[in-house]
Amino acid sequence: MTQAIATSAPEATGRRDRLSQCPDVLFCYGTLRFDAVLRALLGRVPQQSPASAPGYRAAALEGRVYPGLVAEPSGGIASGLVLTDLSNQEWCVLDAFEDARYELRELPLSNGRWGWAYIWPGGDVRADDWDAAEFEAQHLAAYTARCARLAPGLAAGRPKGE
DSSP states (O other): HHHHHOOOOHHHHHHOGGGOOOOSSSESSSSGSSSHHHHHHHHHHOOOOEEEEEEEEEEEETTTTOEEEOOOOOOOOOEEEEOOOOOOOHHHHHHHHHOTEEEEEEOOOOOOOOOEEEESSSEEEEEEEEEEEHHHHHHHHHHHHHHHHHHHHTTTOOOOOO
């Protein structure tokens, strides 16, 4: 079910209002696949189920520990999960947390349903795929701590400032 999401005006936040399309199901292919990250940002782990996005890959990005979802027309498939019960406030927190360069778009999933995903627009994309196991081993603890520090401000509607 699509729901209207109240957000700050783009002029006030300095970013395009990505939530104006009233997204419902979020496809997660990177750091939001980790329960610890979701718990740090939202205070809970939303309902989730496995999913994948054909025609895309979770690409490693230069200078970043998180991936970007990019088109892979040669038969790629990005694995991940969908979050199905995000509240309006949780959508706002996640959107404020995500890099301003991402574009929020609806895309078909391999289960025959549609989901919204943060798509990387290009640039800084490496040839290799993002490695979730490597992220977990090398970066998850520090990343989760950063998320926990940012979460109160994001929930209060303040930009992340980093």
